[in-house]
């Protein structure tokens with residue numbers, strides 16, 4: 167995709183959705199971190215269902231620790247890999263309390279040092295909570311970036327690096343939301359809806375689906 171097309175691609179996505187937000191529900195940075203940690207290989211809808219019951223009871227690291235491992239598991243058992251996620255979240259809460267005064271740290275290094283928090287989760291927190299222009303490459307962004315020619319790459323990290331280079335600065339903070347929503351609802355894995363796609367004119371994918 168050429169630079170002029172990339173500019174038009176994002177201008178179109180921005181016009182359709184000027185203030186994109188994550189579909190995960192949260193009211194604090196800690197709740198966001200928790201929701202993202204729970205969302206690995208799970209849907210946002212499934213995570214929201216569990217956290218709607220968990221957060222009113224435990225919305226701080228201290229309160230999650232007070233629940234204990236089994237107590238926490240009882241709230242998240244509908245989410246895939248809930249046992250290991252509960253273990254990671256308990257350990258993360260312990261570190262937040264012991265080393266960060268119960269707050270979520272603002273640096274990639276400190277975030278990635280938390281159990282269960284990888285590069286993607288750190289990128290989401292840095293972007294959504296702290297407004298940094300990071301690219302959290304999930305399965306949707308990986309597919310859309312390759313299929314459209316926006317930022318081709320063989321690995322999520324390669325795509326992330328391409329996006330960091332190619333997305334114009336004006337769109338950098340919101341671009342990962344637009345790409346996730348495009349991939350989730352229009353540029354789907356099995357059959358992209360090219361005939362209903364607002365950015366079809368700028369996308370290199372061929373042949374486009376006709377409906």
Ligand code: SF4
Pocket residue numbers: 313314352353354358359360361363364365366367369370371374375
């Ligand atoms: S035109 Fe088709 S392949 Fe390109 S972004 Fe839209 S849905 Fe995806």
